[in-house]
Amino acid sequence: xxxxxxxxxxxxxxxxxxxxxxxxxxxxxxxxxxxxxxxxxxxxxxxxxxxxxxxxxxxxxxxxxxxxxxxxxxxxxxxxxxxxxxxxxxxxxxxxxxxxxxxxxxxxxxxxxxxxxxxxxxxxxxxxxxxxxxxxxxxxxxxxxxxxxxxxxxxxxxxxxxxxxxxxxxxxxxxxxxxxxxxxxxxxxxxxxxxxxxxxxxxxxxxxxxxxxxxxxxxxxxxxxxxxxxxxxxxxxxxxxxxxxxxxxxxxxxxxxxxxxxxxxxxxxxxxxxxxxxxxxxxxxxxxxxxxxxxxxxxxxxxxxxxxxxxxxxxxxxxxxxxxxxxxxxx
Amino acid sequence: xxxxxxxxxxxxxxxxxxxxxxxxxxxxxxxxxxxxxxxxxxxxxxxxxxxxxxxxxxxxxxxxxxxxxxxxxxxxxxxxxxxxxxxxxxxxxxxxxxxxxxxxxxxxxxxxxxxxxxxxxxxxxxxxxxxxxxxxxxxxxxxxxxxxxxxxxxxxxxxxxxxxxxxxxxxxxxxxxxxxxxxxxxxxxxxxxxxxxxxxxxxxxxxxxxxxxxxxxxxxxxxxxxxxxxxxxxxxxxxxxxxxxxxxxxxxxxxxxxxxxxxxxxxxxxxxxxxxxxxxxxxxxxxxxxxxxxxxxxxxxxxxxxxxxxxxxxxxxxxxxxxxxxxxxxxxxxx
Numbered sequence: 001x002x003x004x005x006x007x008x009x010x011x012x013x014x015x016x017x018x019x020x021x022x023x024x025x026x027x028x029x030x031x032x033x034x035x036x037x038x039x040x041x042x043x044x045x046x047x048x049x050x051x052x053x054x055x056x057x058x059x060x061x062x063x064x065x066x067x068x069x070x071x072x073x074x075x076x077x078x079x080x081x082x083x084x085x086x087x088x089x090x091x092x093x094x095x096x097x098x099x100x101x102x103x104x105x106x107x108x109x110x111x112x113x114x115x116x117x118x119x120x121x122x123x124x125x126x127x128x129x130x131x132x133x134x135x136x137x138x139x140x141x142x143x144x145x146x147x148x149x150x151x152x153x154x155x156x157x158x159x160x161x162x163x164x165x166x167x168x169x170x171x172x173x174x175x176x177x178x179x180x181x182x183x184x185x186x187x188x189x190x191x192x193x194x195x196x197x198x199x200x201x202x203x204x205x206x207x208x209x210x211x212x213x214x215x216x217x218x219x220x221x222x223x224x225x226x227x228x229x230x231x232x233x234x235x236x237x238x239x240x241x242x243x244x245x246x247x248x249x250x251x252x253x254x255x256x257x258x259x260x261x262x263x264x265x266x267x268x269x270x271x272x273x274x275x276x277x278x279x280x281x282x283x284x285x286x287x288x289x290x291x292x293x294x295x296x297x298x299x300x301x302x303x304x305x306x307x308x309x310x311x312x313x314x315x316x317x318x319x320x321x322x323x324x325x326x327x328x329x330x331x
Numbered sequence: 332x333x334x335x336x337x338x339x340x341x342x343x344x345x346x347x348x349x350x351x352x353x354x355x356x357x358x359x360x361x362x363x364x365x366x367x368x369x370x371x372x373x374x375x376x377x378x379x380x381x382x383x384x385x386x387x388x389x390x391x392x393x394x395x396x397x398x399x400x401x402x403x404x405x406x407x408x409x410x411x412x413x414x415x416x417x418x419x420x421x422x423x424x425x426x427x428x429x430x431x432x433x434x435x436x437x438x439x440x441x442x443x444x445x446x447x448x449x450x451x452x453x454x455x456x457x458x459x460x461x462x463x464x465x466x467x468x469x470x471x472x473x474x475x476x477x478x479x480x481x482x483x484x485x486x487x488x489x490x491x492x493x494x495x496x497x498x499x500x501x502x503x504x505x506x507x508x509x510x511x512x513x514x515x516x517x518x519x520x521x522x523x524x525x526x527x528x529x530x531x532x533x534x535x536x537x538x539x540x541x542x543x544x545x546x547x548x549x550x551x552x553x554x555x556x557x558x559x560x561x562x563x564x565x566x567x568x569x570x571x572x573x574x575x576x577x578x579x580x581x582x583x584x585x586x587x588x589x590x591x592x593x594x595x596x597x598x599x600x601x602x603x604x605x606x607x608x609x610x611x612x613x614x615x616x617x618x619x620x621x622x623x624x625x626x627x628x629x630x631x632x633x634x635x636x637x638x639x640x641x642x643x644x645x646x647x648x649x650x651x652x653x654x655x656x657x658x659x660x661x662x663x664x665x666x
Binding site: 007011228230232233285286287288289290293325326327328329330331 | 562579581582583584585586587614615617618619620621
């Protein structure tokens with residue numbers, strides 16, 4: 001009985017603590033028209049301490065969305081435009097010799113901020129990508145002999161363009177896996193695009209208000225961690241991830257030849273964290289199967305390796321995830 | 332006198348030696364012959380080379396590979412055929428030959444090397460030349476100016492060996508065409524290609540009622556196993572929906588099931604709302620350790636029972652004159 005009371009209390013706490021979600025959404029909606037799913041995904045990344053990779057065609061407000069989110073929070077924000085001639089030192093910083101002091105001093109790079117927008121991450125060479133991804137994983141940076149902890153919250157929001165692959169350095173699977181979510185942005189709806197055109201013609205660009213501090217985010221993250229996840233949901237999550245590895249065990253024999261590798265345990269962890277954050281956004285103190293399914297595509301799409309046969313048959317990881325969701329029994 | 336005596340001795344020796352030579356050669360015979368003296372161009376005939384000699388002699392036959400003489404081609408060479416006749420060895424070899432040039436041919440004398448029994452003396456015996464002619468088809472000189480058609484091929488009776496490859500291909504093609512027609516018919520009618528005979532499936536409501544009875548007998552919520560109770564209750568209703576409406580409810584979340592009903596329009600609003608309430612309550616109990624009163628548990632059970640009762644297929648009895656009854660699935664009576 002006491003556990004039931006805890007859930008009720010948690011529900012009430014979440015109702016209270018998650019009020020800012022609506023405020024952020026309102027502020028972002030002032031600037032971003034449509035792209036509801038993008039905003040939700042950014043909030044999931046923000047609340048579950050997971051980095052987000054945005055993929056979409058140019059002009060779909062990827063950078064604007066991240067900029068706007070950063071503006072609603074009183075936190076450090078930097079933007080790094082990734083180019084082929086970028087160096088790791090341009091991202092993490094370097095040691096500079098001071099003639100006056102006759103010693104080397106550390107010049108911190110733009111990564112020393114709460115929110116880092118890595119724009120067009122696949123345009124920089126592998127060494128720069130690894131420098132950034134190492135910082136993402138370890139939440140610390142080493143310059144010379146000194147190691148610096150990155151300030152919390154630390155969130156990397158990277159964008160990449162699915163077309164124009166010439167002159168790009170695609171992220172290896174192991175590095176893409178470090179992004180909690182890979183969000184694919186689609187075109188806005190017709191009515192949304194009409195509004196976008198009107199606002200641009202009128203040069204009416206509203207500025208979002210700063211409504212949150214970093215402390216609020218860290219506090220909200222603690223609440224998200226407390227969101228209750230029943231063992232049935234845990235099993236459901238593990239079943240989904242296992243179905244990406246052994247589809248034949250779930251009656252999906254046809255997928256066996258389409259998948260070269262399935263989701264790692266990191267996929268299960270991130271699916272759980274993202275489902276909790278989604279439940280929080282929906283102002284619920286417990287996770288239901290809807291939450292898992294809502295975040296499943298963003299968490300798994302970059303963690304399923306496709307075979308040549310799948311590519312030849314134009315089968316995408318999203319098709320595979322859909323098949324898996326239709327086959328794994330909901331608790 | 333002495334000179335005359337010497338000449339006599341020499342003549343006697345020559346006669347003896349010649350006599351000995353003739354005697355030994357007389358035991359060796361060489362025979363080269365053809366089966367015919369005149370052959371048609373392209374026709375085949377046999378050239379036989381035969382020798383008979385005492386068993387303690389050795390006779391070396393001439394060796395031919397692809398031609399005997401220019402224009403006479405060898406098609407096949409037989410093995411040596413050896414037999415013993417009256418202490419004489421008889422060796423025979425046959426060549427199957429042909430020619431594609433008309434004219435007269437001469438197979439010249441062939442050399443056969445003979446080795447005497449002492450293995451020291453060697454002699455050569457030659458065969459007689461063989462003559463033969465190769466001719467073309469005789470012309471009908473009486474009708475030399477008449478234009479005649481090419482002679483038709485000879486009709487030979489068909490054998491099974493000749494017929495079976497074509498027959499099997501024809502039969503296979505017919506079977507393949509029939510199979511394709513069968514598949515196309517099945518696909519256009521959207522029927523299963525291979526129909527597995529299964530025992531008739533129980534109607535969805537029969538399964539649901541039976542499972543509800545089993546659930547009632549388990550008395551789960553009475554034992555405090557509320558989560559198990561609602562898990563099983565919702566599984567029964569989901570399985571019923573899946574079997575009754577072909578909505579994949581077991582693999583769907585609450586929202587998805589209600590959305591599916593909204594799209595299909597199979598349920599009236601009240602039933603849909605109550606189903607949604609039940610599933611949400613069950614989710615709360617299953618995933619949030621929620622609680623429910625005894626009345627609520629019984630009401631949930633009653634709702635599932637009523638839901639199945641109200642939505643089960645209605646049995647319509649046809650006219651008795653038709654001598655048989657058919658079950659037809661009609662729209663739920665609530666509609």
